[in-house]
Amino acid sequence: MSKATDSDVREDGIIESVSGPVVTATDLDARMNDVVYVGHEGLMGEVIEIEGNLTTIQVYEETSGVSPGEPVESTGAPLSVDLGPGMLDSIYDGVQRPLDVLEEKMGSAFLDRGVDAPGIDLEQTWEFTPEVEEGDEVSNGSIVGTVPETESIDHKVMVPPDTLGEDETAEVVSIESGAFTVEETVAELDTGDEIQMRQEWPVREARPTVNKQTPTEPLTSGQRILDGLFPLAKGGTAAIPGPFGSGKTVAQQSLAKFADADIVVYIGCGERGNEMTEVIDDFPDLPDPQTGNPLMARTCLIANTSNMPVAARESCVYTGITIAEYYRDMGYDVALMADSTSRWAEAMREISSRLEEMPGEEGYPAYLAARLSEFYERAGYFENINGTEGSVSAIGAVSPPGGDFSEPVTQNTLRIVKTFWALDADLAERRHFPAINWDESYSLYRDQLDPWFKENVADDWPDQRQWAIDVLDEEGELQEIVQLVGKDALPEDQQLTLEVARFLKEAWLQQNALHDVDQYCPPEKTYHILGAIKTFNDEAFDALEAGVPVDEITDIDALPRLNRIGTTPDDEAEEFVEELEEEITEQLRALY
Structure with missing residues (x-):
């Protein structure tokens, strides 16, 4: 947001007390959510409570040194963002101040307080x-x-x-x-x-639309476990909860790089500085797999790290979703990544405690669920007021303390979103990435997206997927028995099921984010890999019924090549799979 001019502000309030990012002022002529400038340094803040002559303000900058008796200026306008050309290929803080412009003003990477700049360049033509x-x-x-x-x-x-x-x-x-x-x-x-x-729009107010439609097209991610088992619709909502080190940020960054959205808005909300540095350093150099242009040419980054003031963290998700809605109004499909909503909720908790509000579960404010709902409700597939259609897909990472999914932020998010990608620390420790637990994750978009997959990938896509789910479910049950009595005590058909499930996990669900080919897998290739494993399954059980021992079935020469399909170039994968299926069939049938 650009700082108001002298004619826009009125020095009509006096600071009464300062408590961290929360400042109270008297005699301030302001309304709820109005932007104000606090103290002699003009620190940006927002009115969050009015009681009689006392106005409470959350300040978006560090308040050390601010004293009672200093003036407060009111702009008379709510927190808004500048919307217009120039937002893409930009990196902002939580209130849309461009970091490169601020660095240029300061002459260093360390920003002084009270510094401001317009969200978009007012001089560029x-x-x-x-x-x-x-x-x-x-x-x-x-x-x-x-x-x-x-x-x-x-x-x-x-x-x-x-x-x-x-x-x-x-x-x-x-x-x-x-x-x-x-x-x-x-x-x-x-x-x-x-x-x-140039337009301005209040960040806490959703931009108008005609109606919200049922999404019927997937946001293909290039991640086999997501596209194959737990798809997200364009205009859908998803949560990625997981403990520290389970790969939330890498999953978010992979989606930002490879999801087939026109525009990406990436919000680093309270994450560690080194993670945001990696994003800021990597994204400008990454080629866009869709166009070959730089990835930043369709990306807007909002960097609000954990060492930045907590109040700005609370506003950054609203800044991001408003920018996303603006591009949606043009008819674009926008993917919004919020990493992480837990840090946003913690900011709400801290400000709520300083306001001495009645705490809810685990100290979070009672309105936590309402705020999360308001955020995710702004996602969707919309018919816009100008007759175009566009979407905002909201993907929020959740960082539950200790990986405890029963904590309030995860539970309230689960009640709202329709896709749940549960990250698992055990899988991450076993170096299985993406470390998404296929037993705990789900997608409520499957049925409405199946017609698209049938038309654009393969008519039997839903049947193949259901077969994979059934095998993985059965394997989960068998593993409990294996822990007690060992694998050799199982009947041969169950031993073979474990082998098929192993290929499902290693060749299909596992993916190498650092491999030039395997980091992205189109839906067609995802289907072909699953089809090859299904072919092995069918032929293997036929051989088993004919009396061939499991050890001989799993010892055929062609089998290790299943794990190499993912690293086969996309344009060669179909032919590779066809040849492999023929080899598997020939070698297994030669055993009986």
Whole structure:
């Protein structure tokens, strides 16, 4: 958010007390959620409680040295973000201050307090191409032109959604192509309204839509366990809970790199600085697997690390979801990663305790579930007010202390999201990545996405997937017996089931994020790998029924090649699988 000018603010309050990020002021003429500037240094804050003449403010910067008696300035406007070309390929803090601009102002990577900058460059010019002509009718949200924001994305300049009345239209009386800054007028309406490339929107208010639709297309991730067993829809919601070291951040980053979304908004919410440094260092150099352009050309990063003020952590998820909604309004599919919502909830807990509110479970505020719901509800597949369709898919990592999924943030998230990818420390210790537990995870989108998979991948996709689920379930039950009596005490058919399940886990569910080929697996290849394992299963049980011992079945030469399908180039995988299936069939049938 850009700092208000002197004419926008009024020095009409006095600090009464300071408690960490929470400041109380008297005689402040402000409303709930208004942005204020606190103290002589002008620290940005937001009104969170008003009681009589006492106003409580959460400050988004460190408050050490701020004293009672210092002034408070009110802007009279809620916390808003600057929306317009230039947000992609940018790295912001939790209140949309561009970190590279702040570093340039400060001359170092350490930021002084009270420093501010607009969310988008107000001086840069953009080449505007009109999409409408003089005399055309437009309404709220109408696309009036486009701007090449990056190599990958055309930015669509829209009439702000609050310009005209509901169902009201206006005539374009002036519009022209050319180079403009974001604050210059690119079109004029007969109502007197002037359209610019820049919009402002309050972060805590969802942008308007016509209706929310049932998503029917998957957000393909390139991760076999996700696309194959627990798919997420475009416009869906997902949670990735897991203990420390189980791979939450790597899973989020893999989704950011490979998910087939048009735009990625990555929110590092209270994560360790070294993890965000890795993201900030890696993403600008990564090629986009979809376009070959830099990945940052379709990515917006919000970096709010654990050493940053706790209040800014509370606002960063709202900043991210508002940016995501803006690109959704253009008709894009947006994937939003929040890493992690637990740190966001902890920020709420700290501020709530300083407000002396009645605590709920484990000290979290009673409104924890409501805030989580508000966030995830803003995701979805929408028909926009300009007639386009777009989606926001929200994927939130959860960091339960000690890996305890019964804690409040995980439990409240589970009640809201429809896809649950449970990370498992035991799998991570065994170097099985992604360390997603196939027994605890689920997706409620399977049935509505099956028609897409049948049409675009294979007609028997649901049957193959159900077979894999049944084998893994049976293997889980058998492992309990194996722990007691050993594998050799099982009947041969159950021993063979364990072998088939081993290939499912090693060749299909396991994936190497550091391998150039295996780090991304298209749905077609996911299906072919599963099909090869199913072929081995069917032929192996036929051989078993014919009297061939399990040891001979699992000792055929072709079998180890199942583990090499994942690292086979995508364009060669189908042929590789066909040849492998033929070899497996020939070698097993030769045994009887």
